[in-house]
Amino acid sequence: MERSAAVSSLSWALVVGGAAYLLRQTRRCGQYGRYAEPSGRCWPAGPAWFLQEVPAFLVPLLLLGSAEPSSATGRSLLVWTFMLHYFYRSFVFSLLTRGRPVPLKIVCSSVIFCSLNGFLQGHHLLHCAHLQLTWLTNARLSAGVLVFAVGLSINIHSDHILRRLRKPGELVYRIPRGGMFELVSGANFFGEIIEWCGFALAAWSFPAFAFAFFTMCSIGPRAFHHHRDYKRRFEDYPRSRKAIIPFIL
Known part of the structure; x- marks a missing residue:
């Protein structure tokens, strides 16, 4: 299969898969975390997050090692x-998380997804993309990286707030407060969506757009499920908060 055909096929798979996952989550949220089934094999949260996220770091790293010097x-x-x-998710978040054990089927599917997506983004950028550095490209690249950095900061800070809600070994739920949680229930999800929208803006490619679209379809609905769950658990849950988009949705 030609390079362009492989990239196109994987990108369309992300778009179609994202739309299908979005439709599925209108009926039931992804079964991990607070929505995990009580039965079934699970892995501790730390090792599970490391194993399922690290391929998206290692695969592009290997591709970088084989890239031509002009790609640098x-x-x-x-x-x-x-x-x-994915460095943050694999080597920082996985060590700090106090989340629930992750079902083995979720770990396996995430390993496959992160491996394929890591290959798609790295292969396309290093071996297929033609990046002509004009003033317009530089402006878009800079703006996209800045948006990515803002989203990553929101994501990391929101994870920090969520960790502080629990003592080690606890599995209780409390109302998160501070940061973007003052505006939305899914602040960590909001940050990650902003990240990949910024990446798509910077890369300006179909594979990057497809990944941003898949991210919105996969964790966007999860924010709505969390929002509904918070309101069900806590009578004093802030009514001004939205689910995923501040002041809007």
Whole structure:
């Protein structure tokens, strides 16, 4: 299969898969975390998050090692931007998380997804994309990386707030307060969506757009389920908060 055909096929798979996942979550949220089934094999949260996220860091890293020296400019910057999120998820978040055990089927499916998506983004940027650095491209690249950085900061800060709600070993739920949680119930999800929208703006490619679209379809509905669950659990839950988009939705 030609490079362009492989990239196109994987990108369309993300778009179609995202739409299908969105439709599925209108009926039932993804079964991990607070929505996990009580039965079934599970892995501790830390090792599970490491194993399922690290392929999206390692695969592009291997591709970087085989890339031509001329790739070590704008395209390599975008690859490192992509990898930065997964470095955090694999080597920082996985060590700090106090989340519930993750079902084995979720871990396996995430390993496959992160491996394929890591290959798609890295391969396209390093081997297929033609990045002509004009003033317009530089402005879009800079704006996209800035938006990504803002989203990553929101995501990391929101994870920090959620961790502080629990003592080690606790599985209780409390109302998160502070940061973007003052505006939306899914502040961590909001931050991650902003990240990948920024990445798509910077990369300006179909694979990056497809991943941003898949992210919105997969964790956007989860924010709505969390919002509904918070309101069900807590009578004093702030009524001014939205689910995922501040002041709107």
